[in-house]
Amino acid sequence: MKAKIIDGRVVASKIISAAKDKISRMASAPVLASVVVGENTSVTSYVKNQKNVCVAAGIEHETISFEPTVTKRELLEEIARLNAEYKITGIMVNLPLPERIPAYEIQAAIAREKDAEGLHPANLGNILYSGAVRSVYPCAAAAVVECVKSAGVILKGKEVVIIGHGDVVGKPLSAMLLSSRLGAATVTVCHIATRNLAAHTRRADVLVSAAGRPGLVTKDMVKEGAVVIDVGINSVELLDDRGQKIIDPKIGSTAVRIVGDVAFDEVADIASAITPVPGGVGPVTSAMLVRNVVSLAAARKLK
Ligand code: NAD
Numbered sequence: 001m002k003a004k005i006i007d008g009r010v011v012a013s014k015i016i017s018a019a020k021d022k023i024s025r026m027a028s029a030p031v032l033a034s035v036v037v038g039e040n041t042s043v044t045s046y047v048k049n050q051k052n053v054c055v056a057a058g059i060e061h062e063t064i065s066f067e068p069t070v071t072k073r074e075l076l077e078e079i080a081r082l083n084a085e086y087k088i089t090g091i092m093v094n095l096p097l098p099e100r101i102p103a104y105e106i107q108a109a110i111a112r113e114k115d116a117e118g119l120h121p122a123n124l125g126n127i128l129y130s131g132a133v134r135s136v137y138p139c140a141a142a143a144v145v146e147c148v149k150s151a152g153v154i155l156k157g158k159e160v161v162i163i164g165h166g167d168v169v170g171k172p173l174s175a176m177l178l179s180s181r182l183g184a185a186t187v188t189v190c191h192i193a194t195r196n197l198a199a200h201t202r203r204a205d206v207l208v209s210a211a212g213r214p215g216l217v218t219k220d221m222v223k224e225g226a227v228v229i230d231v232g233i234n235s236v237e238l239l240d241d242r243g244q245k246i247i248d249p250k251i252g253s254t255a256v257r258i259v260g261d262v263a264f265d266e267v268a269d270i271a272s273a274i275t276p277v278p279g280g281v282g283p284v285t286s287a288m289l290v291r292n293v294v295s296l297a298a299a300r301k302l303k
Pocket of ligand 1: 165197234
């Protein structure tokens with residue numbers, strides 16, 4: 001393997017300890033309210049992880065759980081209550097929500113100054129203004145920027161190709177990397193309708209995949225020496241030598257493992273630096289949530 005591994009846990013621990021230091025100088029601990037609807041293995045594991053990083057940084061984490069039958073109105077009422085409760089510093093709503101509840105409406109109802117994930121439409125929109133005063137960025141997009149910086153890459157003028165134009169990662173990331181403050185890179189955004197994906201990705205000095213498609217990025221799509229950031233989180237079923245599903249006796253169903261979008265082993269032979277999955281962008285995303293909550297707490301004090 002040629003590539004340097006970008007260890008997200010190391011990047012995250014530096015961010016969390018800087019946050020802890022700031023929090024230790026605050027009069028009271030910030031509080032993050034995390035809203036969960038229904039039960040979903042990946043959300044349960046993300047919330048557990050949020051709690052751990054919050055506790056490590058000195059943030060109080062409150063999980064507010066709803067049955068999957070909750071109505072949009074009940075959720076909006078809870079958001080209004082959390083907006084009004086002074087002790088709550090930040091609010092986040094774990095996705096996915098049931099299909100009948102539009103995530104946009106719920107994110108938009110969170111008070112802008114309590115928007116822990118940086119996904120309020122006004123906070124997202126401010127990314128487009130170079131002069132905007134802002135305190136939060138979408139966590140996964142900000143995590144990509146941190147991973148790239150940790151690899152020592154100067155983004156100015158570099159060719160960055162992003163696969164994925166989702167609202168939470170690809171789109172905000174493209175605007176962030178265009179901004180003079182965070183990157184001033186030359187940004188190409190590819191998506192499901194892009195013709196000849198490889199023709200774009202092969203030009204990338206920095207290639208970011210946020211598509212949610214295991215094995216999408218193969219060696220032939222990557223330029224020698226590129227930095228490859230894998231945002232994808234995909235659960236794939238484990239098969240035995242005969243192609244049969246392996247049953248995990250502990251859970252009584254098919255064993256799965258988490259992989260990214262990038263065919264890691266082959267791409268690591270050609271890239272100069274690469275993030276693994278798990279252990280790459282994921283832990284840094286949680287650290288960015290902590291950083292956002294600290295920024296919200298600090299911005300509140302200035303008022
Ligand atoms: P999304 O569904 O909103 O967007 C997916 C994007 O990928 C779309 O633009 C789609 O057009 C594109 N795409 C899908 N298949 C493609 C293909 N074959 N070729 C080219 N483009 C293709 O998803 P999202 O919310 O942006 O999340 C993307 C991935 O990132 C998911 O795996 C998600 O789990 C992961 N994610 C990871 C973190 C983290 O902390 N690591 C955080 C958020 C999301």
